[in-house]
Structure formats: C-alpha cells, structure tokens
Amino acid sequence: MSLQVYNTFSGTKEVFQPLQPGRVRMYVCGPTVYNRVHIGNARPAVVFDTLYRLLKREYDDVIYARNITDIDDKIMKAARDQGEDIGVFSQRFAGAYAEDMAALNNLQPDVIPYATGHLPEMIAMVEFLIEKGHAYVAEGHVLFAVESMPEYGQLSRRSLDDMLAGARVEVAPYKKYAGDFVLWKPSRDDEPGWDSPWDRGRPGWHLECSAMIKKHLGDTIDIHGGGRDLTFPHHENERAQSCCANGVDFVRYWMHNGYVNINGEKMSKSLGNFRLVHDLLQQYPGEVLRFALLSAHYRSELNFSGELLDQAWRSLDTLYGFLRDVENIDAAAAELDGTAFLAALHDDLNTPVAISELHQMAKELNKTQASEKPQLKGALLRAGEMLGLLQQNPETWFQQARGGEEVSAEMIEQLIAERHQAKRDRNYARADEIREILKGKGVVLEDSREGTKWRRE
Template sequence: MSTAIHLHNTLTRKKEPLRTGRPERVTMYVCGPTVYNYAHIGNARPAVVFDLLSRLLRHDYPQVVYARNFTDVDDKINAAAAAAGLPISAITDRYIDAYHEDMRSLGVLAPDLEPRVTDHIPAIIELIAELIARDHAYEAQGHVLFHVPSYPAYGQLSGRRTEDMIAGARVEVAPYKRDPMDFVLWKPSTPDLPGWGSPWGRGRPGWHVECSAMIGQHLGHTIDIHGGGQDLIFPHHENEIAQGTCAHGALYCRTWVHNSFVTVDGQKMSKSLGNVLLVRDLLAQAPGEAIRLALLSTHYRKPLDWNAQRLQAARETLTRYYDSLAKVGHIDAVPQAAPDPKVLDALRNDLNVPGALSRLHVLLKQLDSAGTDAHTAQARSVLLASAALLGLLQQRPQAALAALQPPAAAPSPSSSPDSARIDALLAEREQARRDRDFAKADALRDALRTHGVTVVDTAQGQQCRPATDRAGNEHPIHSNEETRC
C-alpha cells in the first residue's frame, strides 16, 4: 500500500499511523445528528471532515465500511412530536430527508451505512443484557444503569479523573444509582412516550448504548476509526468505550478522531445568542461548494470561526479555479489521472487540508502556465483528481461560476397582501425568541420560508434575505436583501 495515513488519536493524544484489523479493509463509525431540527453549521463540520477522511480512505484501501448513524429517538424528538401531535417518525423522517438534502449540497457523499436507533432495539437490549450478565450493569426502579466503577479504565479518553468528571458533568441525581457517575442504559416510558418491550419493562434506550449496539451489529466488536465532534468525547464516547469493552472483553476502537468546535463571529453558537446558522439558510447566500471550502479552511482539530469574510474568501477562491478550468474546457482530459503526490502526502498527514489547498494553488499555476494542449490536459487532470479528494472542483465550470456570482439585489418593499402577513410572522417569531420558545421560532421560520423569506439569526437580531430554491431562483421578499427584520 502507499504511504501510511497518520491521524491524531484522541485516546493516546498523539499522531499515529492508522492501524486496521485487516490490511486491506478499514471500518469507520461517525456519530451523526439527532434529527429533531435542521442541520446547523456545527453539524456540517463533522459531516464534511469525515467525508474528506472517507474519500482518502477509499483512495488508499480496497474496502472501506463507513457508518454514520441517525439518533431518531430522544427527549427533544419526543417533545417535538408531542407538540405537533405526530408520531416521532413523522418528525425524524422529515429532518433526515432535510439533512440528506443539505449534506448533498455540501458535496458530502452518502456513507455505506446509515443505521437508525429505532431499527436496532433488539441489538440494544441484547447488549444491555450482556452487561448485566457480566456484572457491569444493574436494574433499579425500571432503569438499567452501567456501573462505572466496574470499569477501572474509565476516563482514559477524556483524561479526566472521576472526581473531576462528577464536578464538571451534569450528573443526574437519582437515589437508585449505586455511584454518581453511573449512566442510564434503559429507562422506562410512560404511556404517552415512545417505548419498546424489554426484560425490564416497557421503555427506551439511553443515548450512549445506542451507538455501541449499532457498531456491534454492523462493524463488529472492534472498529478501526471512531469519529465525531469534540463535544462528544465526554461523556458519550467515554461511555461507549466502557460499554463496548465490558460487553465483549475486546478493544473497542483503535483510533479516535474528533473535530473541534465552530464559533460564529467569535462567539459560541447558541440559541440564546441567536447565532445558530442553519445550513439551508447559508445555502441561500452561497453555493454548497463555497460553504464546504470554508469549513475546510481551518485544520479539523482547531476551532473554526465562521464569518462572512471566510465564506466570501471561499467564493473568490473557487471563482479563480473555475475561471481557469473554463478557459481550457475544450481540451480533452487525461483519462484516470492520479492525484498529485504532495496533495496525498498532506492529507495523509492528519488531514492537513491547508497544506493540500496550498499545493492545489501550485497545480492551478501549472495549469495556467501550460504551454501546449498536452501539458494543459495533464495539468487539468491532475488538478481535478487532486481536488476530488477534497470534494472540490467537480462541477461544470460555467455552471459553477454562475452559482458563485453574488446574489442579485432583492426587489424593493412590496405592498402585496403578503407583506402584512410576513410582518406579523416576523414579529411573532421575534417574540418567540425573546420568550426562548425555540421550537415555535423554528416553526415560524419554516412558515416564513413559504412566503419567500429566509430568516437568519444573528447577535444583532433577525436578518431577512430572499429565499432561493435549489436551482438558485430567487423568491420575492418584502424587504431589502439583507436587513434587520
């Protein structure tokens, strides 16, 4: 095989050559979204980062099995379903479809497997029963809990001492716990909540056990790579290790990879600050490829600050590339050209995307300076093959350039009958945000979209823009292109 891929392993806190259970096969599991709302830019970063890693793995390994799950039973999902008077599947199916649409717009390829929690209840029950049989879990008042002291290595991934974890975590105080750190594997469901029959009564799984069960069913007891956002290290991934190791007596995962956080204009993204940026709202401002490049512009292990300048820089960079590609579109490409070795070297070095992008710039200069059609064909083919590893430059140049143009100015305020309705919805949504009724605010955002208005929350308040469809056609708006609502 080619030069080994090196990744920073969160467990060992150092960069290591990738080790796999079989020489020509690699398994990777990434924690996907909990589907009760549209994906925001923080959800998009791991999707793009691990899409990049999967592309690199597929280049280097004959067989890759990449699984990314959907959490489709959760207290937030239950609340949304109850508020709407719908089964949870009506909520989760809607947002799974929306997630797929948004990720496709960002050039994220579909993983090999997309397991849903609700399809794996028998596997979850089986895993819990095994943990009870091995004295790592116990039943108490209709709950089943993992007993953390039964696993002395607990805390290795996060590097935290147990007393620090108790002080720093939102530990549920419950009289039936044997230890404050014990966490729920199974919990009872009241008649109004989703539930499944089990040896411990009708109930539903705890969050952490779900991923361990899905991994065991689809990828085996030991996987090669487990990925996710940095916020999942503790307690989610810490708990996964404890469950998986104790249930099977085997190494749970060889390499843990975590991407860092996304901030917005230097601030932590949160609903209380009003700066949660939905991917579909950003897609009204710029094509998905520009958003993808902006997400890749900072190394995955460093925090990424999202701002208008970053997105504009990505738009300008892509315009420069597609301008050059459009000029040589009449020249036939070299079939099956290999990616540039220096791009591969950069990506194999812990996904050094900034290094890979720097090399792409050199390849662009080589394309621009090629003196013959043969040299041009070779340079273009190597550039495109190299960019494909990053999920970039795969569109027709003319179409890409048209999409990269800044949006046209919106029509001036209209006196149409819709204007009064839009104003009323905007006022109602602003009040919902002040009342911290975020579910209502999200519903009103969707209602405004049907009137051709995209609303983006910022620290300065609501911002309105004309909504666009996936073809880029602008829908009318009663206010200026970007204005306070």
C-alpha cells in the first residue's frame, strides 16, 4: 500500500508523491522559546517524528527540519521581565525544549535552524517581494500586500473579508489594506534589532519560516507540518510570501494535527489548564506521554487526562510484559512489509490502529511456537521502533520509579535478598511480610524457577 496523507490544502487524502523520486523534504514549525513547552506543543513534535521514521523507511534521502523561533515580542518581554539577555534567555529555553522532546523519544531533526541565524536571507526575501510589487514600506514597516496575491486564503479556505472578521489583525493607519501583515518592523533602541535597508528592525514571525525553508530545503518542499492553529494566519502567510518570492508552488502537502484538550476543555494559558511537558515528566515516563499522544489519530482532537496517561502506562506494561517473557530469546531481523501494522501507518499515519496491531503482534508472540518467536519478537521490536516505543529493556521499564515512590531499587533488592534468606530459614511469615511490605509500596514480586523478578505498578 502506498503512503497516503491528508492534505489540508486539497481537503482530501492523497497518495504521497515527493517532488523528486526517492527524495523528501519536510519542515515542521518548532517552538517560540520563551518558556517550557506544554503538551500541546509536544503533539506536532511526536506526530511528525513518527512520520519522519516512516519516511526514512520508505525513502533513501529524507531531510527533516524543525525550527527554533528565538526572536519574537513574547521572548523580548519575558527576557526583559527576567532581567536577562535575550540570547542567553532564548538559548536556555531552546535547550529545555530539546531535553523535553528527547525524553519523549523524538529523533533529532536533520536541521534545526534558528531564526536569528537567517537575517540576511530574510532581508533578501523582503527586498525581492518589494521589487515584485508584493510588499511595500510604510512608516518604518514593510508589509506584505495580500491583495497582490489572488490565491491568498486558499489554504485556510477563507475570503479576505472572512479572514479579517475572524482574526486578530493590527489595524494601523500605515496599512494599505487592514489584512496586510508585517514582514519587517522597526526596533526601539532598547530592543533587539538588525540593520536593514529600512533602518534597524526585526523580522515578522511568518517571514522567518519562509526564509529558513528556502535556505535549507529549497523553493518547494514536500511536506509542511504543524498544529491546526497555525493554518491561519501563520501558514497562509508563509505560503503567500514564499509563492510570491520564489515564483513556484511552496508546499506539496500541508499536514496539521488536531488540538489537545485537557479533561474535555480546550487547553489554553488563559484558562490556566495547560500542562507543561517538564512537569508531566516528573510523574510519567516520556514513553507514556508519547503513547498517549499517539493513541488518537493525529488529525483528531485529543482529550488529555490522567485517565489517558494511566491507560497508556497499563498498555505499555502489557507490551513490555510480553517482551520480558521472551527476553532470553534473540530477536531476528524482521521486515514489516505486508503487515497490518505498516498498512495502518501508510493510511494517513493511523497510529491508533497501528497500536492495536502492536498488541496483536505481542499476543501472537506469546502464543506461537518456540521456533517462530525470534522472528515475531524482531517484528514487534521493529514496529515499536517505528512508533518510538518499546526500545527499553523490559526489566528497566518495570523497575523505573512510578509517581512519588520512596523505595529505591537498592532497597527492593535488599528486601528480596532478606526474603530469600527467610525462606531458607523456613521463616515463611517473614517472607510473606516482606512481600506485603513491597506490595504496599507499589512493588510486585514474581517468583519463578529462574528467581524472583520485580516490577512497579
């Protein structure tokens, strides 16, 4: 089955065909680094990391870029409030983002461009847009003239009047049309700024991505991803700038993931119901967060809750339990061609179905005869890798801390040794007491002929 993806631009599912055979270029909008990121920010990173893994399996030449926006009014305000140099401030949170995304088992993108490293490219693009009549200078600002592009609004399927009615646009007297957006804005003496033909200033947010994409991936890319909230105005404006500056179609497939809700309510900072990835990682392994984010189809809204996370943890316990049962069997090299698992991923990255196929593969591994277990184990591990899951040693998985436990692995091993000695001394009451003590601390003992294993629950 060929890979199919839902293209926001066409509003349909399409067979994916890269611009050049065997070569894929993908760009995903990254964070604006002025704080730790919330779980909604993590969803596109996990979704498109999973797509990246699939593309790398299918194509020989794949480049995935995910940017860092390190110049923005929000960053300027936050750094000023903290009394910190903006460069140091943004770098700190860029590092925090990288740590959080690595904890969710995301691969590092091939290219991580920073906005502040691309000012010459941005200025050159603005100059070209002015020259072609798509932008104009007004009171120290450079603005894109949306009426100069007849196709403006096609991505978000809005007319100019609809876009003005449904968006927060700055109505300024220097604009020729109220919907024109900023490419370059002046900076005060106490604000970060760069020299340009329009005096000292800084770029508009939309311009940054267009310039970085052109430099690192070319005039036309295969896939542009991000959250649904970016469709308008950010991606609509990116498309306008790039199509007008480059003279060719900008993106072949636009892909957008759905919103994350918290306990049935839309997550937002104004409501105070957002969850920082860093805080969640203090309570849950990153793999649990990743599993939860992949448990719904990427285009659907995801209701993020404690119940969802607990369910994800139990599911992973089940899968790792099957792997622990065959940990003494070496996995054979296995391919996934023709499997229902791979068919699910080819069908617009249908991760909920792919996860259900993981469970089916694990059950088959448990039931099959010994001669077939190496091949099935290899297939299960390979499928898990495609989703960024099941790559830990099962014993390590079951022995990791869960929540706010106080009992350490060393203490557990000491109590198990004491229990073994109590059994040798025929002090069965003490052996049972130790089992109950550990059970009360969330540690389950499993006795077998090979010895005693333990896991946290």
